Amino acid sequence: MEPRPAGIAFFDADETLITVKSMFDFYDFFLDAIGHTPQEQARLHQEARDLLRPGLPRAQGNRLFYRRFAGHREDEVARVGRAWFDRRLARGGFFHQDVLAALRAHRAAGRTTVVLSGSFPAPLDPVVAHAGADLLVSTGLEVREGVYTGEVLRTMIGDAKAETARRLIADAGAVAADCHAYGDHGSDLDLLSLVGHPVVVGANPELTAAADARGWHRLAGAAAA
Numbered sequence: 001m002e003p004r005p006a007g008i009a010f011f012d013a014d015e016t017l018i019t020v021k022s023m024f025d026f027y028d029f030f031l032d033a034i035g036h037t038p039q040e041q042a043r044l045h046q047e048a049r050d051l052l053r054p055g056l057p058r059a060q061g062n063r064l065f066y067r068r069f070a071g072h073r074e075d076e077v078a079r080v081g082r083a084w085f086d087r088r089l090a091r092g093g094f095f096h097q098d099v100l101a102a103l104r105a106h107r108a109a110g111r112t113t114v115v116l117s118g119s120f121p122a123p124l125d126p127v128v129a130h131a132g133a134d135l136l137v138s139t140g141l142e143v144r145e146g147v148y149t150g151e152v153l154r155t156m157i158g159d160a161k162a163e164t165a166r167r168l169i170a171d172a173g174a175v176a177a178d179c180h181a182y183g184d185h186g187s188d189l190d191l192l193s194l195v196g197h198p199v200v201v202g203a204n205p206e207l208t209a210a211a212d213a214r215g216w217h218r219l220a221g222a223a224a225a
Contacts, residue, residue: 007178009106010165010191013117013124013138016184016201016221017099017131020088023065024048026123029084030077044068058187059157062118066141070150074122074143081122089130096221099182099201103131106180112172116164116191118157137164162190183207184221192216 014021027048031041048068051061069077088094106113113133117124120139128136140154156164169176177196181188186206192198198214200207202221211218 006110006112007174007180008112008114008165008169008172009103009180010114010116010161010182010195011099011103011133012161012183012185012188012191012201013115013119013127014184016096016182016188017103017115018095018127019093019221021119022117022123022127023119025088026081026084026119027065027068029087030080033080033083034072058118059155059160062139062155062157063152066120066139066148066152067150069141069148072148073146074141074148075146077122077148078125081124082126084123085126085130095131096201096219098219098222100131102182102199102219103133107132107134111180114165114168116156116161118155135168137168158187159190161188162194165191165194182219 011017028041028045031044036044048065051065103113112135114135114137115124115128115133117136117138120141121136124136124138137156139152139156142149142151142153165181169179176194179195180197180199181191181195182199182201183192184201184204184207186204189207189210192200192207197217199217199219200211201219208218210216
């Protein structure tokens with residue numbers, strides 16, 4: 001009998017693998033990089049954060065946020081994403097070191113490591129490369145002739161993470177009970193519930209209650225200086 005696959009380890013990105021919300025933190029850097037005045041930056045910063053307001057579905061806010069990149073070249077946004085990552089990494093405290101260590105341990109054990117995120121590749125590609133993850137599945141933006149249109153082709157919020165994980169598990173011939181998942185927010189609950197080895201990162205009340213009730217493992221989310 002052939003041995004079963006080693007399973008897949010799934011990681012949320014924002015405030016799970018890294019300590020910030022990458023899409024918003026990167027957006028602030030991007031506004032400065034493309035030459036907006038401080039006053040314009042403050043206004044656009046606040047407009048972006050308003051998309052997190054209670055009552056607005058997260059998937060809808062996600063789509064509205066990405067319209068802000070309409071008309072910008074994909075390669076230029078990616079260039080700014082690499083500069084943002086370099087700056088953030090140099091400042092320290094960017095990765096949750098306990099989660100980063102877990103990701104690398106899974107890879108060493110032969111598991112495929114997948115980052116699932118509602119953010120997008122411009123800021124996340126360098127994060128994934130540095131961490132050494134095998135695959136990024138994030139929000140997918142429409143690009144025409146190298147330019148973002150502002151439309152979202154694939155969102156990766158809430159249920160979409162669990163649906164994507166379920167598909168990847170099936171495609172790999174793996175078993176959900178052998179898989180691991182890491183998340184910090186209530187929207188990660190479906191993903192965590194799917195696998196045999198869920199890990200709650202941080203102190204979100206909804207997830208910590210689920211962890212206590214179901215005996216799930218927890219990580220503090222320790223950011224090195």
